[in-house]
Amino acid sequence: MTTATAPTADAVRTGQITLGTALSDAATITRRYLTHILRQPRLLIFSTIQPVMFVLLFVYVFGGALLNSPAIQQYGSYKDFLLPGIFVQTVAFGATQTAIALAEDLNKGVIDRFRSLPMARSAVLVGRTVADLVRGFAVVVIMTVVGLIIGFRPQALGLLGAIAIVVAFGFAMSWIYAVVGLSAPNSETAQAASFVVTFPLVFASAVFIPPTTMPDWLRVFAEHNPITHVAEASRALATGIGDVTGPLLWSLAWIAGLLLVFVPLAVNRYRKMS
Amino acid sequence: MADAPAVVVENLEKAFGETKALDGIDLQISEGTILGLLGPNGAGKTTAVRVLATLLHPDSGHAEIFGYDVVRQPAEVRTLIGLAGQNAAVDELLTGRQNLRMVGRLYHMPASEVRSRSEELLERFELTDAAKRAVRTYSGGMRRRLDLAASLLNRPRILYLDEPTTGLDPRSRADVWQMIRALVHEGTTLLLTTQYLEEADRLADQISVIDNGKVIAEGTADELKSSTGGQVVEVRVTRAADLDRAVAVLSSIGDAEAARTDDQVATVAAERGVASVADAAEALRREQLDVTDLALRRPTLDDVFLDITGRVADETPSSNGDRPSGGRGRRGERRKARQ
């Protein structure tokens, strides 16, 4: 056997992580998880159909009845109200994949292998959350196309802004799920725990209906729910109706806040795991 | 060249709640040799490997890999080690080749070397034909080999193999053994954990027997065998139900106490060589016990383990509380009984 060509850079030899290696490690892991998504075609198909199905069900089942609400009437059609909001639901649920995948990797010992390699301690988490971001973006684009077919009429530039804020929020949510995934004993628990967090946030929000009709206690919750802020920002951007600045600032604050809290929490957990 | 040991472990301790997984372990591995860490389920083997692979912080004690401290210099340690954990940590959804290339990239190897080294290892572990298939279609033996290949990408100076052959059929096990021998031939230092005495016997230069987080015996396989003091009489009964009686019978022929080593097998120290076999045969006949085998044989590591701990190596303790606590004490008793 030939002897190893000595790695050139000192950093490689001592295992020290530079920004360059951290980025390349994260890219390697992102690629791994994106390959996973593509290698599970049925999961890919159903997880894409699901949000599309939600759009169609809500539009055609509730759309007629909900148009009586003056808050929705101003949008002209329930489609224009719903779509920018349901984007948020999609990325919030999509981000739970981070919890499930990390718990599974942990259980199978794959995380042990990664942790024994001289790679950046942030790479697995960054790679996973970025993969979710890419997927979330793709699904939102597909939903938009379906929406356009059934009569969703957004403002072009505003729509891009809406998608950007929604996907960024999904990325921030992924970091919550990263902590959940690293703390759960297995992927089933990770999934169940994620859903317990996500369902109330998504449904007690302004995604499907304006919170004005909710009972007081729930309305207070819904109005302060980050998903409401992001849904309202997305809606205002995409339709040009209603105040943009307020919800947009709230959304950005939430995204920054979530990242500031959960990125260090998750990385620390990964680093110290036993 | 100074002969500083590749691995030095001193008084390593790690507790999980009440369980002392490592209760003051000392180990040394010389460069280019294999240390077999032998112990039953729950002995602390995996915990020890995890500490040495920088995956787990010890509560106290000290461990160095080629002079680098696993707690204070984990980054350096990680460049020197290769780990094949107890469960093959391969990515099910990637192909074999993608698995290896991914690990190579994470070692920050140059792209061309990632490719050539991956092909070389696929070839060496007889995975070239399956390289394009997703790992979820692999057999257990193929997964193990891929895991082993992944742990070798960086040409580690020390390799940790945690129960590398558990769950493999005899043929795949022999394959893995042969690959392990080849590695050591090339100068790799190896820490091998196993529950199989035969495996440690065949592969390891030095063996540390651990139980309840403590090293309870160490030495070469021969040293351990000779420490049990000679030959044993082994009896295999036809019906498992007769085993208790067989143990009683064997205990009656001399001072040494007999022990069960299997569902149907009992052994006792052959204090008077062939005469002990004759006595055993006579006693068994008197008791009208049906036996399928009666023999005098050299002690195996099974006997060593039995002698030290008072129980059989692969017997799983039902809980920590049930474990016989004083392995040494039991050994003392038996020694005394013989005098």
Ligand SMILES: Nc1ncnc2c1ncn2[C@@H]1O[C@H](COP(=O)(O)OP(=O)(O)OP(=O)(O)O)[C@@H](O)[C@H]1O
């Ligand atoms: N993460 C953990 N949390 C709690 N207890 C643990 C943990 N890891 C190990 N233990 C306990 O520590 C003890 C030693 O476990 P370890 O996995 O090191 O044993 P082992 O020798 O590798 O066993 P096996 O042959 O079954 O793999 C066991 O009693 C086990 O239950």
Ligand SMILES: [Mg+2]
């Ligand atoms: Mg183990």
